[in-house]
Amino acid sequence: KNYGMTFLFTPSDNFEALLTIERYEDDGHGGGNITNWNLAPGVATAPTDPREPDYSGGFLNCFLPNPPFTTVPCRTDLAIPKTTASGSTNPGRLRTTAMTLNMRWDLNDNMSIVSVTGHRKMTEDRFLDFDGTEVNHITIDRDNDFKQFSQEVRFEGAWDNFSVVAGAYYWRSEFTQDW
Numbered sequence: 001k002n003y004g005m006t007f008l009f010t011p012s013d014n015f016e017a018l019l020t021i022e023r024y025e026d027d028g029h030g031g032g033n034i035t036n037w038n039l040a041p042g043v044a045t046a047p048t049d050p051r052e053p054d055y056s057g058g059f060l061n062c063f064l065p066n067p068p069f070t071t072v073p074c075r076t077d078l079a080i081p082k083t084t085a086s087g088s089t090n091p092g093r094l095r096t097t098a099m100t101l102n103m104r105w106d107l108n109d110n111m112s113i114v115s116v117t118g119h120r121k122m123t124e125d126r127f128l129d130f131d132g133t134e135v136n137h138i139t140i141d142r143d144n145d146f147k148q149f150s151q152e153v154r155f156e157g158a159w160d161n162f163s164v165v166a167g168a169y170y171w172r173s174e175f176t177q178d179w
Contacts, residue, residue, distance in 0.1 A: 001023075001024070001025045001026075002022075002023070002024045002025075003022070003023055004020065004021055004022035004023065005020070005021050006018065006019070006020045006021075007019045007020075014105060014106040014107075015103070015104070015105050015106070016103070016104050017101065017102070017103045018101070018102045018103075019099070019100070019101050020098075020099070020100045020101075020102075021097075021098070021099050022096075022097070022098045022099075023095075023096070023097050023098075024094070024095070024096040024097075025094070025095055026092070026093070026094040027091075027092070027093050028091075028092055029089040029090055029091055029092065030089075030090035030091075030092055030126070030128060039074065039075050039078075040074035040075065040076055043075060043076060043077060043078060044078065073085075073133045073134075073135065085133050085134040086129045086133075086134065088127060088128075088129040088139070090126070090127060090128050090129055091126070091127055092124070092125065092126035092127070093123075093124070093125045093126075094122070094123070094124045094126075095121075095122065095123045095124075096120070096121070096122045097120070097121050097122075098118070098119070098120045098121075099118070099119045099120075100116070100117070100118045100119075101115070101116070101117040101118075102114075102115070102116050103115045103116075110157055110158055110159055111155070111156065111157045112155075112156045112157075113153070113154070113155055113156075114152075114153070114154050114155075114156060114167075115151075115152065115153050116150075116151075116152040117150070117151050117152075118148070118149070118150040118151075119148070119149050119150075120146070120147070120148040121145075121146070121147050121148075122144070122145070122146040122147075123143075123144070123145050123146075124142065124143070124144040124145075125142070125143050126140075126141075126142045127139065127140070127141050127142070128140040128141075128142065140179055141179070142177075142178075142179050143177075143178040143179075144175070144176070144177050144178070145174075145175070145176040146173070146174070146175045146176075147173065147174045148171075148172070148173040148174075149170075149171075149172045149173070150169070150170065150171045150172075151169070151170045152167060152168070152169045152170075153167055153168055154166065154167025154168075155167060
């Protein structure tokens with residue numbers, strides 16, 4: 001879902017405030033991974049150029065030594081699989097809220113003071129079964145939080161052969177990632 005509202009406030013001929021509020025919500029499932037990349041040891045040949053990466057030992061272990069002591073489906077040839085499997089529906093939740101306030105005060109016909117204030121908050125919670133198999137082998141539980149605030153104040157002036165813009169800008173953001 002994506003929705004928003006805009007409010008215009010004009011208490012006089014020389015002042016205007018425009019507030020925009022937006023919200024984006026996504027509750028979905030990521031589906032399965034593109035393919036099973038678990039190459040068993042010995043499937044890929046060692047490169048002849050020592051600068052190339054060597055995948056001949058396989059990408060992942062095909063046996064999980066920790067409980068539940070299980071095998072992981074590994075590819076036994078280099079052909080790209082035409083199907084994939086997943087041990088999860090890969091649920092996810094994303095929420096973004098954004099607010100912007102634009103204000104303009106016309107001091108006279110030539111000069112104005114403008115303020116632009118912005119706030120954005122995003123939270124993301126996702127679970128990814130990343131190994132392309134039905135075994136719980138490589139999973140990522142991803143929780144991200146992002147907050148942003150910005151403020152701009154500027155003076156604008158325009159005359160016959162001269163114009164000027166002067167102002168200040170402040171930005172603060174924070175991103176927290178918990179994987």
